[in-house]
Amino acid sequence: MFRLVKKVAVFTLMLALVGISPFSEWSANKTLAESQSTFENVAHRGASGYAPENTIASFDKAVTMKATSFELDVQRTKDGRLVIMHDTTVDRTTNGKGSVKNLTLKQIRELDAGSWFDKSFAGEKVPTLEETLNRYRNKPIRILIELKKPELYPGIEKEVAQMVTKTGLTRDPNKVVVQSFNAPSVKKYNQLQPIVKTGVLVSLTEYASGVSDNKLTEWKAFADYINPNYKLVNSSLVKRIHNLKMKTLPYTLPDKKSATKIRSTGVDGIISNYPEFGK
Known part of the structure; x- marks a missing residue:
């Protein structure tokens, strides 16, 4: 011995x-x-269970809570600037009123995007895509950019691609995922910037009867992720997605029990307002 x-x-x-x-x-x-x-733990609109959605406060909280990614929604102002906002109007999450596309960046930046959530966030601003990408490009977190209602903003795919390049995020192909419910928009983005991963979001309303193999195969041509409403997810769907060499991140898990249950189907991660659900 x-x-x-x-x-x-x-x-x-x-x-x-x-x-x-x-x-x-x-x-x-x-x-x-x-x-x-690695299980992907995506903070939906940032850690939006703890801070006002789609704000720097929410994204910072996602980093602090060690989410692997945070998701945001991008739209375009009247004067052609890319801002972070979920709804097509500013009414719900700010003290202002009006459509994002009908307001200038200056008008939107003057709004309070935090008080609606809690007075401790009073004065929180609507961030631009550029400042957000610059702030987190060297942080240990990935960014999921949702093209929100791209049909309202012709050419937004090219503008987002240019911003991703400008802020240096194309240097790491794992740093960004660009996704949308609008599959043709995702396809267009993939053609413009194939180095960046893309995802198709799948709504419960449109696909209540399920997602066909033909549809998955169609999306496979330009998507790396298929991210459905969590109520559509079962082991069979996950297996079919994986068989096509794609990943899946269901949204938006409402509680820990649902998150634990959905994990058993073999998903690659979850999207939730509460980052602790994915741990």
């Missing part, structure tokens, strides 16, 4: 002298396996 141990020690020393670690392959494989098995 002593001779065997001695031989292993000598062999290990010889490998080390020539710069080879006998454990390097194991370590690399272990790291790869860990990265492949």
Whole structure:
């Protein structure tokens, strides 16, 4: 036994002298396996259960809570600036009124986007896409950009692609995912910037009867993710998505019980207002 141990020690020393670690392959494989098995924990509109949605406060909270990603919604102002807002009007989440596309950036930046959630967030501003991408490009978190109602904003795919390039996020193809309920818009984005991963969002209303294999195959041509309403998700759908070499992140998980149940179907992650649900 002593001779065997001695031989292993000598062999290990010889490998080390020539710069080879006998454990390097194991370590690399272990790291790869860990990265492949990482469950994606996406903070919906930031950690919007704890801070006003689609604001810097919400995105910062997602980082603090160690979400793997946060999701945001992008639209375009009257003067052609890309801002973060879910609804097509500012009425619900600010103290203003009107459609995003009919307001200038200056008008939108003057609004209070925090008080509606809690007075402690009074004065929170509607962020631009540019400032958001710049703020988090070197943070340990991925950004899911949803093209919100792109049919209202012709050419927004190109503008978002240009902003992703301008802020340096194309250097890491895993840093950004661009998604939308509008599949043709996702296809257009993929053609413009194929290095960036894309996803198709699947609504419960439109696909209440389920998602066909033909539709999944159609989306496979330009999407890396299929992200359905969580009520559409079962093991069969997940398997069909995985068979086409795509991933799936269902939205928006309302509680821990639902999140735990959906995990058992084999999904690659979840999108939720509460980042702790994905841990």
